[in-house]
Amino acid sequence: MAASIESLLEEISSIEDPIEELQNLKTALLSIPLSTLRNVVSGQRLDAIFSLLYTNEREQTELCVAILSRILLALSPLHLAQNLPSELVAGLVHPDKTVKILALTQISRMMEHPEAVTEILKNHDVVREVIHCIKSEEISVAKEAIGSLSKLSHSKAGLDALFRSDLLNEIKRVMAAGDILRYRVYELVVGISSGSAISLGYCANSNILSQLLDELTGNDILIRATAIEMVTTLAHSKHGRQYLAQQGAMDKISNLIRGAETDSFSTLYLPGLVKFFGTLAIMESPQQICEHYPAFQNKVFEMALDPDPVMTGVALDTLGLLGSNVEGKQVLHKTGGKFKAVLFRMSQLASTGATEMRVRCLEAIAQLISLQAEQQTEDLLALTESWFLLLTDHPMEMIRNISTQPFPELHCAALNIFAAIAPQPWGQRLMITTPGFMEFVVDRSSGKTKEAKDAKFELVGALVSSARPADMLGSQNYLRLKTYLREGPYYVLAVATVATEGAD
Template sequence: MALSEQWFFERVNQLSNESKRSELLSELKTAIFSLNSSKLQSVTRGLPLDLIFDCLNSSDRNQINDACDVLYPLLSTIEPTCLLNEYEKVITRALGHPSPKLRGLVLKELCRVVRHSPQLAERICQEDIFLTIIETIGGGPVSSQEPGKEQNAINDDEEEEQNEASAGRAAVNLMCALGCTPRGLALFSVGSVLLDAIMEQSNRSDVIRYRFYEVLVEIASSSPEGLSAVVDTRFLLLMMKEAMAEGSVDILTQANALQLLGKLASPEHGAHYIDEMGVAEALARKLARVNEDLLSCSFVLPELLKFFGVIGHIRPHEVLSTYPAFPATLFDTLSSSDVCMIGVAMETVCYVGMTAKGKQALYSQYGKQMAKFMRRLGELIVILPTPLRVSALNGLSSLMTLKAEEQDKELLAITQRWFDGMSPTKLGSTQWASAELVASICRQPFTELQLAALQVFLSISVLPWGQRLIATCPGLLELLTSYDNEEGKVRESKYAVSKALLGSPSTTNSLSESQMLRLETFVRAGPHGRLIGPSEVAVDGSS
């Protein structure tokens, strides 16, 4: 029997009796988890949540955890503005609670509030809240070991560590969001107590220091103003020194620094700052020597390739010509015996070639290497583990993608040559070998592979040479305009390909009248229809 709202109201009111709290919280937790979202919202509206918050004023860890389990679903149903208006004091007070589970809960709720409204974010941007967040990123309050602790408390300790890590991640997310606001940036001014607190917490461990680096890179990447504020703190300089360090250094720490530098380089203002600081030149020298050390090759090389891939995506001609160690190492890595390294190199080539300028730069400066790469990509699509096969197909799709205004003679020729070069014509093969390769993946019983392969056809369906290929490759148009017991996402992807093909003004130059009729009928049927004749459709599920 469904529990009434009155039942919940009565149980929460009984929490004022401290001796019954554990039993009542357990009952409430079970009952709340059984509610659907609509009922949960209705129940929450009339509950005095302050009584549940009062249960947190306890040294009983189980009671605190149960109270958190009850509060989280209830708070998540409250509209952000109402949440802050009604419970701002108790929530901000809970930020300093010794329980990491509770701190994680309120930090996640504050993240929801901040994302909802810039005005609400400004309300939360207070120095004392920032200091509490910084402490949580640092792993929470430093407390002494409880005397006489028994061995059977190990499981509880492991759970607390997980809760602390979860709270730390929520604190990072909240600080990133608050730090990108005008008031948040103002609090990061040089000489502020926040910077002193960050420095103090950063000294606790490498892991904690990199949590703060992550926050600062996120703020710096958000806007030129954010970058300026973070640069003034000088934390970026410390991070860059760690990334460029030579000799006896912690390889994993350096790899983390390089990963964050790649993120900083993603926006144009970040890439410009990195250029000004001479970071790319220093890292290019490191890249040229990376194979001298096995550990560096395993951990640092992937991050170096990703870094140069990011700036190469923004300025492909300049990066490929200025830092020759990058393309040389990139193409060499595709012959590696390490599958993960191959995946990084493959994704990096495709990321640089995603834009029209990237395609032109790769073709004009490294035409022979790209021809070899496309043949290698055709092999990798078949032999790699499934996640990397999906990545390879996504990369192929990005190399084939051209906006309408980019479809000039040069770029159309480049993309067609690359696609055809993926499965070069051999004895016994056909001129459609590359299309047949991708089509064969569409027929495999793996949804993620089917979707990735269909994305390739979506990319070429708006290109004149792609339309000719679809029209002439035996069985390909039929494959794209039929449903064979596929799930919804695959149906929608096939429909998207056909709709894009039909909507292109150049399609009629390639498809016959009967093919156009089939295409029009299929598109008219929609993703939930099916063809039952050349111009007839039925809707699946209809009688």
């Protein structure tokens, strides 16, 4: 087989219509393992295959891409960097997107190899053309280029090349070519900045990050909304948050929230502002964020009561995020009547809203009333119980009714609420005193999907693993739950078929 691959590679350049031979070569290449293929092709010239990429025949291009994908994967990144840089550059400027992606995929492999990167950086042509690929009309090509450059930034030599050489001017020229391209570069730079404090320093010194922050207060509302998303991504890292604080970004965004009331277009960017502070709160301290930026907390409550489903949905997600830890629960509790009004609104939406909104409500409720075993102090247990009982006069019946409706996502979300209260003594008391509830828990006929069976299994597990479950639930219920747990989530009771004499 190796001999046939070598002969096909040698002969293919002299054939006028190479489709059949290319197909044979593709089949031969796929029939042997990469380790063997490496020895076969490492010394072969690939000029003929690369030259055949330049054709109007779509099938020929596809075959060449498939062949080169296999061959190049068999070769080491260092071999590619040393022997095929011009071919890869040619691939980057090829009009066909599959050829561009082929070249970018191989360059990404090289970016992850220390010796190959050193070889590439001796000549900036490869990296320069990768930067130009960010301008591609094909988003898949641009994404691949951004990913490749992000990998280059993992080394000091790569950071130096991108931000301390003529390549930085190439990046800025791409930015200047239009709004979409500018935001692709922001995506690249924010991704690099998130990697480490050192990489953020390079990006900050390039002035690209400060340009991004200036977009927050620009006149173009759509650009502002996109900038907020980028800044929120940066806030996920500790060094990113420190940088944003130093630059006064938090105050800038808080002022935007305050000014949103007088801006008729604020609905386009307000959800992003709230998500930003929600991210800060969960990453840092809910109490500090809500105290330092009261406009954020007030806006979340306002949005939760807003008739606009977009605003309501973002508020629900944010409240769930805030209430997922103890400090956040305490912050919400201090608001008193404001939060009670929101809980009532959540109950209404969970019962009668659109399916997606109902699911988001249920998920937020589950986060708000959850407590880990080590968090179950008397005060916190009283808090989560009071919130659950504020939902409606009969919250157990409401949630169980939702779980029986023919929408798998609602069924699972409702079960997750029961799983949230299952480890808490008050939750178990409600379950025991609700007629038919324990039978509902061990009933395997409800919920046919895998997700539903998994959610029910989680509920059973939460009950069994709680403190002193036999005392709380009763020994008979405890044994039934243990049996359910032992049998697993997908257990099906076998039913014997009895044949009667004379039956067909």
